[in-house]
Amino acid sequence: MSLSDDLPADYDLAECWDPVEADEADELADPDEFLRVCAELTGFDVPELRATGMADEHHRTVLAHRVRDEHALVHLWYVGAWPGEAPSSARAHDQGLVWRTFRATPPGAAAPGHGSWAEAPPGGTPTAGHPRAGAPRGGEGR
Numbered sequence: 001m002s003l004s005d006d007l008p009a010d011y012d013l014a015e016c017w018d019p020v021e022a023d024e025a026d027e028l029a030d031p032d033e034f035l036r037v038c039a040e041l042t043g044f045d046v047p048e049l050r051a052t053g054m055a056d057e058h059h060r061t062v063l064a065h066r067v068r069d070e071h072a073l074v075h076l077w078y079v080g081a082w083p084g085e086a087p088s089s090a091r092a093h094d095q096g097l098v099w100r101t102f103r104a105t106p107p108g109a110a111a112p113g114h115g116s117w118a119e120a121p122p123g124g125t126p127t128a129g130h131p132r133a134g135a136p137r138g139g140e141g142r
Contacts, residue, residue, distance in 0.1 A: 028063075029063065035055060041070055042077050042097060057088060058092075078101070079096050079098060080094070094109040
């Protein structure tokens with residue numbers, strides 16, 4: 001489920017964002033306060049956010065935008081991009097919290113290894129025709 005699933009099709013984040021008051025903007029200028037706010041919004045604690053290696057990059061991204069929005073901050077951490085923009089780096093996409101939430105690896109981020117196609121997935125059952133499924137191999141049993 002994405003943040004936009006609950007929004008009408010014609011909803012435009014850019015039109016709905018309100019600039020933050022100067023004191024709130026200054027609050028997010030502090031890296032520690034930025035992480036505290038983001039931890040509260042994302043449901044991950046500060047050490048988990050730091051462990052992504054993206055805290056500094058995401059902080060710079062937020063400071064580069066003159067408007068602040070809770071949905072945009074959550075989107076940045078989960079997807080690795082400011083809403084409406086491409087990820088700032090491949091690493092930002094790969095370290096998105098969405099992958100940790102689903103306990104998944106981003107597609108194409110980590111190769112499974114040479115020859116992995118020849119083995120059944122961990123805990124999986126070999127499919128018909130797989131060498132370990134009992135099918136004859138190279139003339140065996142003929």
